[in-house]
Amino acid sequence: MNKIELIAQMFKDKSQQPQKEIVQAFAPANIALCKYWGKRDTELNLPLTSSLSISLGNKGTQTQLQIIDSPSDEIYLNHKKINPEDEFAKKITQFINLFQEKSQFNLRVNTVNNIPVAAGLASSASGFAALVLALDQLYHWQCSPTELSILARLGSGSACRSFWPGFVEWQQGERADGMDSHGVHLADLWPELRLGVLMVSSAKKPMSSREAMEITKQTSILYQAWPTQVARDMKIIKQAIKEKDFIALATAAEHNAHAMHATMISAWPPICYSQPATLQAMQQIWQLRQKGLAIYFTQDAGPNLKLLFQAQDQAAVIEAFPELDMCEL
Numbered sequence: 056m057n058k059i060e061l062i063a064q065m066f067k068d069k070s071q072q073p074q075k076e077i078v079q080a081f082a083p084a085n086i087a088l089c090k091y092w093g094k095r096d097t098e099l100n101l102p103l104t105s106s107l108s109i110s111l112g113n114k115g116t117q118t119q120l121q122i123i124d125s126p127s128d129e130i131y132l133n134h135k136k137i138n139p140e141d142e143f144a145k146k147i148t149q150f151i152n153l154f155q156e157k158s159q160f161n162l163r164v165n166t167v168n169n170i171p172v173a174a175g176l177a178s179s180a181s182g183f184a185a186l187v188l189a190l191d192q193l194y195h196w197q198c199s200p201t202e203l204s205i206l207a208r209l210g211s212g213s214a215c216r217s218f219w220p221g222f223v224e225w226q227q228g229e230r231a232d233g234m235d236s237h238g239v240h241l242a243d244l245w246p247e248l249r250l251g252v253l254m255v256s257s258a259k260k261p262m263s264s265r266e267a268m269e270i271t272k273q274t275s276i277l278y279q280a281w282p283t284q285v286a287r288d289m290k291i292i293k294q295a296i297k298e299k300d301f302i303a304l305a306t307a308a309e310h311n312a313h314a315m316h317a318t319m320i321s322a323w324p325p326i327c328y329s330q331p332a333t334l335q336a337m338q339q340i341w342q343l344r345q346k347g348l349a350i351y352f353t354q355d356a357g358p359n360l361k362l363l364f365q366a367q368d369q370a371a372v373i374e375a376f377p378e379l380d381m382c383e384l
């Protein structure tokens with residue numbers, strides 16, 4: 056058994072028999088304010104540093120699992136059947152096969168996203184979290200969110216942060232089996248905090264984050280400074296959440312994103328997710344900030360920006376970016 060199969064076995068030991076014909080579950084996307092970039096174990100998706108995110112309320116993935124009378128599993132994305140050889144289908148099939156006794160039954164998996172897939176909007180995070188929640192229902196494991204967080208991490212690292220609303224810290228953990236590397240809910244509420252997605256492009260990203268973070272770790276000299284940057288930003292962000300200090304939070308979040316992208320552009324081959332329109336939007340945000348508007352952003356493995364601001368500035372921000380897609384937090 057490989058390392059992933061060993062973890063999967065712990066869940067199979069709870070139950071391998073489906074308890075229902077059809078189940079469904081929803082998980083929100085999450086946006087990291089302090090990013091996860093680089094692994095200490097590529098098989099188990101164990102990170103080199105902790106990270107911290109905010110969940111996007113109603114934006115995420117709804118996944119339905121249905122037992123079907125068919126010779127193989129069927130994978131649907133937004134109600135459209137996907138070729139089993141497609142990367143997306145293969146990832147899901149491999150994951151559900153960890154729990155299926157092959158000859159027993161097959162599943163139809165329908166993943167419905169209300170965010171663009173693979174555009175750096177963390178749809179793989181909500182996708183794996185929703186899949187794991189649905190598997191928990193199918194097999195009636197009755198797992199805690201922490202256990203499900205550990206399982207979802209195996210599919211996509213950031214998925215381990217999608218089991219709670221609001222702020223979630225992914226504690227890096229120390230154990231080789233990763234059982235202490237999972238999301239932890241931070242109870243703090245911040246009703247005045249706002250996040251809006253500025254879509255620059257919904258095209259599929261040129262390189263997966265899995266591949267990009269590995270190339271960065273292997274080839275960028277700047278990457279050596281990344282854990283120091285994360286340690287500093289984590290401390291500031293956690294303190295800012297406690298004190299509701301927006302400027303401290305947003306400054307550290309934007310700084311953290313620039314530092315992550317700096318490690319990528321200094322990798323070889325260089326990795327750049329920004330497009331000309333991304334840089335134009337950045338310039339516009341910096342100009343607005345100079346004029347006194349408290350608007351900041353973060354950016355993931357894609358060209359889109361997620362704007363951070365406070366309720367009191369929402370009208371001014373929407374006036375500057377009328378196309379902004381507001382997220383419920």
Ligand code: PMV
Nearest residue numbers: 087090091212213264355356
């Ligand atoms: O979980 P993955 O493999 O999709 O990687 C996520 C990487 C970032 O979105 C760039 C950062 C993060 O912490 O979500």
